[in-house]
Amino acid sequence: MKIVAFCFVVGSFIACTKGLKCMTCYTTGSFEDCDVNGKLKQCMPNQDSCETVVRRSGSHMTVMKGCKNSRACENNQMQNRKYSGRSTQCNADQINSVCTCCCNDDLCNGGAPTCVEHYKPTQPLLDCPQVRENFPHGKIECYNENKAGALCEYQCTAKDYAVWPPKRTTNVCLANGTWAHEEPCCARPCPPYYLFDNILMFHFGGEDGTQQLENTLNMFSSSPIAEDALKEAALYFSGEPIESSVVKFNEYGADLTRMVQLIKERIKAVNEGGPDVGAAIQYAMDNLFIPEAGARDDRVPKSITILTNRNPDDDATEVAEEARRRGILIYFLGTEVDNYKFDREKILDITGEKEHIYIFGQSFNTLTADLLTDMTNHFCQNPCDHVLHDHN
Structure with a gap:
């Protein structure tokens, strides 16, 4: 039995007990079905018994478990012996039967009821493997x-x-x-806690290029990053990657504010030639997807995201294919303004998948539902198998 204590708080008596915990369920299956699909419930202070009620009609059985006042439960259990038909209310020899069992310890109504002989297990009950003591997080x-x-x-x-x-x-x-x-x-839920190393590659030309770049940079102020989740690097490319624009994976720890600050400080619209996507991808593979720049090992997926308002000036097919052979996913996020059109076929040669091409209007400041779904499919697997979380 549980002992109920009382506390004096602001002139009132308030029950201060943890109370009894009982299995609570309702099923037309078996005792185990009831336990597997049920809940362990904290009982109210006046509910000091755990009750199991079994109703049977032929082969159809309904099991109900829950909290109960002990006196009410005992009264119900006494009805087991009540004469009904040729035997009792709780029986094994009639079509209909109602049996009630009561107990008074935490989870004592788990499994089959022990107060009814014909419901007791006929085979020895076996112990399960021990539960580990350490449960990370x-x-x-x-x-x-x-x-x-x-x-x-x-x-x-x-x-x-x-x-x-x-x-x-x-x-x-x-x-x-x-x-x-x-x-x-x-x-942690995925989304939003994706696990991958992503390199953001920017190029924005034309009269509105600077403003479009600024609008785009605001999109990255809320993506959760962590040492065991998303990490991002960044660069601006024109004829060649701009060395002064580079932000490496290991420059900001897991501080999102610091990462955004570095990107906004270094990524500037510098147009010293057409957008050479091939050179930017090669630079990313050689200089950023390496341990010295903070890229994680092969357990962590890799991707490149190209953000631009201009078509590539070069033929990046060969270097993009090499990146994809290495398992690097390539996404293209482009903005079309003033009747400017992207060469979709040329971009497809880079990404390798139509699903990785996203074209917007004037600008974009959020990820689309389709892109989020694609990222979820690629980067959200069973989180209990997370390669960098300690779940062992």
């Missing part, structure tokens, strides 16, 4: 250890982390000695 609380019917609750305590898969915050030890689900993990 969170904590685990288990009831009944790793015995059959045991339940473990998973909670994430680190900022921006949540249990994955979503809503899978509990796990139940089944009678056959296996846990009902694979163990969850604490992970």
